[in-house]
Amino acid sequence: MSASVVTARKVGYATRGKVLIDDVSLTLAAGQLTAVIGPNGAGKSTLLRVLAGELACSAGTVHYGGEDARTLPPWRLAARRAVMAQTARLAFPFSVREVAALGIDGIGRGLTRERRRAVVTTALEKAEVAHLADRIYQTLSGGEQQRVQFARALVQLSAGREASADQVLFLDEPTSHLDMSHQLQLMDEVRGLTASGVATFVTIHDLNLAAAYADRLVVMCGGRAVAQGGPHEILTTALIADVFGLDSRIGEPAPPGSAFILPHAHAEKRRSLRNGATGA
Numbered sequence: 001m002s003a004s005v006v007t008a009r010k011v012g013y014a015t016r017g018k019v020l021i022d023d024v025s026l027t028l029a030a031g032q033l034t035a036v037i038g039p040n041g042a043g044k045s046t047l048l049r050v051l052a053g054e055l056a057c058s059a060g061t062v063h064y065g066g067e068d069a070r071t072l073p074p075w076r077l078a079a080r081r082a083v084m085a086q087t088a089r090l091a092f093p094f095s096v097r098e099v100a101a102l103g104i105d106g107i108g109r110g111l112t113r114e115r116r117r118a119v120v121t122t123a124l125e126k127a128e129v130a131h132l133a134d135r136i137y138q139t140l141s142g143g144e145q146q147r148v149q150f151a152r153a154l155v156q157l158s159a160g161r162e163a164s165a166d167q168v169l170f171l172d173e174p175t176s177h178l179d180m181s182h183q184l185q186l187m188d189e190v191r192g193l194t195a196s197g198v199a200t201f202v203t204i205h206d207l208n209l210a211a212a213y214a215d216r217l218v219v220m221c222g223g224r225a226v227a228q229g230g231p232h233e234i235l236t237t238a239l240i241a242d243v244f245g246l247d248s249r250i251g252e253p254a255p256p257g258s259a260f261i262l263p264h265a266h267a268e269k270r271r272s273l274r275n276g277a278t279g280a
């Protein structure tokens with residue numbers, strides 16, 4: 001069995017009297033890709049931020065190895081885990097290379113200048129943004145910015161590896177702005193990192209990507225983890241219909257020549273639009 005890198009026990013998080021996640025227990029293991037799915041507002045990002053130590057849980061515990069995340073010094077936490085957030089706005093006109101290099105801040109002091117540059121260059125290449133290295137980050141498209149943020153997280157992991165072998169990469173909807181080719185390319189990179197022993201944790205809306213790449217799925221709904229397990233045991237028609245509030249017949253056969261299976265609710269709307277209805 002793979003070694004546990006992060007262990008959450010009965011974790012809850014509440015703010016201003018509102019419970020955002022409740023009673024979540026899970027383990028992130030070395031060499032395992034965990035994907036979190038669930039409807040908007042289910043608590044996926046909050047769970048990610050609690051596990052990553054960005055938010056202190058208000059109930060339960062999060063441990064990195066034997067250490068409580070709340071007491072880990074920031075630089076040690078930064079060496080053990082990298083986070084690719086859902087959105088990242090920058091106030092100043094940094095170049096792409098400078099943004100990626102932010103991943104080294106605080107943890108890469110022991111690296112030579114050449115080594116730092118090599119770490120950043122490799123990450124830019126892996127995220128397929130090396131050709132944009134000298135561009136100003138704010139001038140990039142949404143998808144390009146997302147890939148730069150992925151590069152920044154890869155830089156942080158590479159720099160942190162000198163201090164810690166047990167690492168975890170958290171990605172909050174990393175493919176939301178990416179075209180299909182870059183979605184697969186990014187997930188392939190994440191899969192490769194996972195194969196090298198990193199524990200990876202991805203929140204994602206695309207159930208097909210989740211099923212294709214994850215070793216383990218966590219289904220969040222109403223702040224609770226309502227199901228956990230392998231994609232094939234978890235992604236049942238009944239569970240998807242229940243959690244996402246869809247018609248119980250989730251899929252319809254793909255049209256000839258199409259690569260997609262459309263959710264039934266969307267298919268109904270598409271049919272009514274095709275027949276001249278308003279679709280409202």
Ligand SMILES: Nc1ncnc2c1ncn2[C@@H]1O[C@H](COP(=O)(O)OP(=O)(O)OP(=O)(O)O)[C@@H](O)[C@H]1O
Pocket residue numbers: 015016018020038039040041042043044045046047
């Ligand atoms: N600081 C906050 N104060 C109050 N409510 C919050 C706060 N942060 C998040 N929430 C609420 O908590 C719930 C869970 O938010 P969260 O971002 O974790 O959901 P999510 O599953 O990631 O959603 P999405 O798929 O839309 O990204 C939402 O209803 C959100 O409005």
